[in-house]
Amino acid sequence: MKMIFLLSWRNVWRNRRRSLVVITSIGLGILMMFFMMGISKGMNYQMVDNTISTSLGHVSVHRKGFLDNIKPSYSFVPDEDFMERMKSSKGFSWAPRVKVQAMIRSSESSRGVMIAGIDPERERTVSGIYEYTSKENGSDFLKSSEARDILISKRTAEKLDLVVGDRLVLILQDVHGEMTGEALTVKGIFSSPVGDFDKHVVFTGLKNLQRITGIGSRISEITIKAENRDLSYRIKKRVEPWLKSTDVVVKTWQEMAPSIVSAIRLYDSMMYVFFAIVFTTIVFSVANTMVMAIMERFHEIGVMKCLGTKPLNIFIMILIESLNLGLLGMAAGMIAGGLVLGVLTVTGLDLSFFSETMSILGSGTVIYPVVTVKDFFASMVIVSCTAVIAALYPAVKAARIRPLKALHFI
Amino acid sequence: MGKGVRMKVIEIKNLHKTYQSNGQEVHALRGIDLDIESGEFSAIAGPSGSGKTTLLNVMGGIDRPDEGDVIISGQTMKGLSESELSKIRLNRIGFIFQAYNLIPVLSAVENVEYVMLLQGVEKHERREKALAMLRDVGLEKESHRRPAQLSGGQQQRVAVARAIVSGPEIVLADEPTANLDQKTGSSLLDLMKNLNHERGTTFLFSTHDPMVMDRAERLIRITDGRITL
Numbered sequence: 001m002k003m004i005f006l007l008s009w010r011n012v013w014r015n016r017r018r019s020l021v022v023i024t025s026i027g028l029g030i031l032m033m034f035f036m037m038g039i040s041k042g043m044n045y046q047m048v049d050n051t052i053s054t055s056l057g058h059v060s061v062h063r064k065g066f067l068d069n070i071k072p073s074y075s076f077v078p079d080e081d082f083m084e085r086m087k088s089s090k091g092f093s094w095a096p097r098v099k100v101q102a103m104i105r106s107s108e109s110s111r112g113v114m115i116a117g118i119d120p121e122r123e124r125t126v127s128g129i130y131e132y133t134s135k136e137n138g139s140d141f142l143k144s145s146e147a148r149d150i151l152i153s154k155r156t157a158e159k160l161d162l163v164v165g166d167r168l169v170l171i172l173q174d175v176h177g178e179m180t181g182e183a184l185t186v187k188g189i190f191s192s193p194v195g196d197f198d199k200h201v202v203f204t205g206l207k208n209l210q211r212i213t214g215i216g217s218r219i220s221e222i223t224i225k226a227e228n229r230d231l232s233y234r235i236k237k238r239v240e241p242w243l244k245s246t247d248v249v250v251k252t253w254q255e256m257a258p259s260i261v262s263a264i265r266l267y268d269s270m271m272y273v274f275f276a277i278v279f280t281t282i283v284f285s286v287a288n289t290m291v292m293a294i295m296e297r298f299h300e301i302g303v304m305k306c307l308g309t310k311p312l313n314i315f316i317m318i319l320i321e322s323l324n325l326g327l328l329g330m331a332a333g334m335i336a337g338g339l340v341l342g343v344l345t346v347t348g349l350d351l352s353f354f355s356e357t358m359s360i361l362g363s364g365t366v367i368y369p370v371v372t373v374k375d376f377f378a379s380m381v382i383v384s385c386t387a388v389i390a391a392l393y394p395a396v397k398a399a400r401i402r403p404l405k406a407l408h409f410i
Numbered sequence: 411m412g413k414g415v416r417m418k419v420i421e422i423k424n425l426h427k428t429y430q431s432n433g434q435e436v437h438a439l440r441g442i443d444l445d446i447e448s449g450e451f452s453a454i455a456g457p458s459g460s461g462k463t464t465l466l467n468v469m470g471g472i473d474r475p476d477e478g479d480v481i482i483s484g485q486t487m488k489g490l491s492e493s494e495l496s497k498i499r500l501n502r503i504g505f506i507f508q509a510y511n512l513i514p515v516l517s518a519v520e521n522v523e524y525v526m527l528l529q530g531v532e533k534h535e536r537r538e539k540a541l542a543m544l545r546d547v548g549l550e551k552e553s554h555r556r557p558a559q560l561s562g563g564q565q566q567r568v569a570v571a572r573a574i575v576s577g578p579e580i581v582l583a584d585e586p587t588a589n590l591d592q593k594t595g596s597s598l599l600d601l602m603k604n605l606n607h608e609r610g611t612t613f614l615f616s617t618h619d620p621m622v623m624d625r626a627e628r629l630i631r632i633t634d635g636r637i638t639l
């Protein structure tokens with residue numbers, strides 16, 4: 001057995017140039033694959049994380065139908081027992097919000113928005129809005145829940161020609177269905193990686209918005225943020241039984257944004273297509289090399305068989321030789337991929353020339369690639385299998401070489 | 411010569427072999443009867459195309475006859491499976507071909523070890539025997555060279571070493587000197603003869619070189635697939 005390994009290994013280096021070409025092409029394939037995978041996964045993660053950190057949260061508690069009707073009437077008062085449990089539970093953070101459709105108007109222009117009333121202290125623990133808010137040029141995050149202040153995005157500010165300290169008019173339908181207006185001061189300017197969010201969302205204090213809409217102490221939702229996004233379902237299952245009212249529901253981000261989930265799936269399946277292409281290339285280049293190698297060694301394999309080498313041993317020898325090529329290629333690809341991705345995870349990949357698309361996707365313009373240990377092992381297994389599969393036909397051919405014929409063949 | 415009791419190593423009975431070549435039948439062997447006894451140093455001689463290679467191949471279980479039988483030390487080769495034949499080749503027969511005998515990626519000593527490895531000889535013993543064998547064929551210093559770094563004559567010496575190291579009952583050599591010059595061929599022959607004397611190894615080789623025929627102790631002439639006298 002050791003001899004088989006030795007033979008296979010030395011045979012790899014027999015036609016150095018040819019083997020290096022194969023190894024390099026496999027390496028490049030793997031590098032490409034890791035790069036694509038890392039970038040797309042990174043993009044995916046950022047897309048989801050940004051959507052979560054701007055609007056969704058991991059889990060939301062709200063009234064049935066609220067997601068389709070963002071109105072003051074779809075508000076609720078969480079019962080005391082529930083709030084007690086929320087306050088004393090560990091493993092996640094939470095914040096109450098009021099959300100209504102509204103319009104803001106400056107002297108220049110007006111725009112339809114969704115205004116969210118937030119508890120400034122609690123909000124910092126569940127979303128990224130605090131980080132997104134500029135702390136320069138007088139801009140600042142909301143200080144109190146009651147103040148008649150508003151946070152608007154940089155984009156909205158430009159559109160409405162507003163700067164920090166300016167006043168704008170908020171117009172909305174209150175709980176009774178009456179139109180009401182209120183003048184608010186621009187307290188801060190924010191800028192998130194999600195274009196849609198910047199276009200349509202503005203913030204004010206929770207109590208301020210409760211007062212304007214006239215809903216009293218009612219809220220629209222409680223947003224929960226877990227330690228990581230994969231815990232959403234577990235949190236939902238934990239929180240759900242605490243609710244007495246059947247009218248209030250608990251939803252995970254996956255349930256609230258099925259389009260993101262399907263976008264991720266689409267990405268994944270695109271990746272599979274890409275992998276398939278890379279691996280077909282590997283299969284053919286390896287198979288081709290191995291067939292050529294066997295043709296060259298026709299006589300020699302014949303001699304080996306004359307001496308009494310079993311066909312099975314020849315078969316294994318060829319498979320291992322191919323596996324050696326595959327693994328060397330993979331090692332090369334992984335080292336190169338590791339270096340490239342390693343650098344990119346620190347520096348990020350700046351795709352700002354696609355800026356428009358990127359902010360529509362909500363991933364931000366600088367992508368930090370993500371490769372998991374699972375991807376690493378998966379590709380190791382896949383490359384090994386591919387190399388072995390590619391060598392099957394040549395190996396069977398080699399095992400079947402008739403010594404008599406081979407001896408004639410010099 | 412004349413040491414010990416002489417035994418039939420190979421018995422050949424009424425061997426026939428026909429090849430199909432471009433729709434034409436070529437009778438390579440037409441009824442060969444031959445006995446080889448242990449300790450022989452014999453040559454099969456005959457013109458090109460007379461069937462020497464075919465006869466050696468059939469004797470060595472590389473080719474199968476259409477008719478007749480080859481019996482090696484009482485064991486018939488008739489009806490044996492491919493793997494049974496391969497076992498006989500491994501354990502009872504040593505092969506030396508005209509050229510390109512060696513596995514190019516293995517060093518001289520590894521080539522000699524290869525057969526013992528297939529036989530399952532333990533590593534330490536294998537190496538020792540292979541080195542001793544190379545010493546006997548005068549290639550002590552070259553033992554770690556690859557075949558490409560050896561001359562044709564040296565390669566054939568390694569092939570001889572490999573053929574006899576496993577202690578086969580007979581060594582079959584198809585024109586072992588054909589690719590060598592006169593002097594090298596002659597010294598290879600000396601080597602084989604020495605081994606034949608010292609170890610009693612049975613050699614059977616084919617040739618059409620008169621010099622080689624002279625050195626054989628028994629000459630088997632073959633023409634058109636038949637033994638002639």
Ligand SMILES: Nc1ncnc2c1ncn2[C@@H]1O[C@H](COP(=O)(O)OP(=O)(O)OP(=O)(O)O)[C@@H](O)[C@H]1O
Binds near residue numbers: 431457
């Ligand atoms: N595989 C084969 N297919 C068809 N015909 C063959 C085959 N092998 C040998 N022959 C024919 O059988 C006959 C005997 O061939 P063989 O190789 O045994 O001769 P030889 O005595 O070894 O000749 P040489 O001295 O040239 O090596 C020749 O006529 C040859 O053409």
Ligand SMILES: [Mg+2]
Binds near residue numbers: 462463464584
């Ligand atoms: Mg011949």
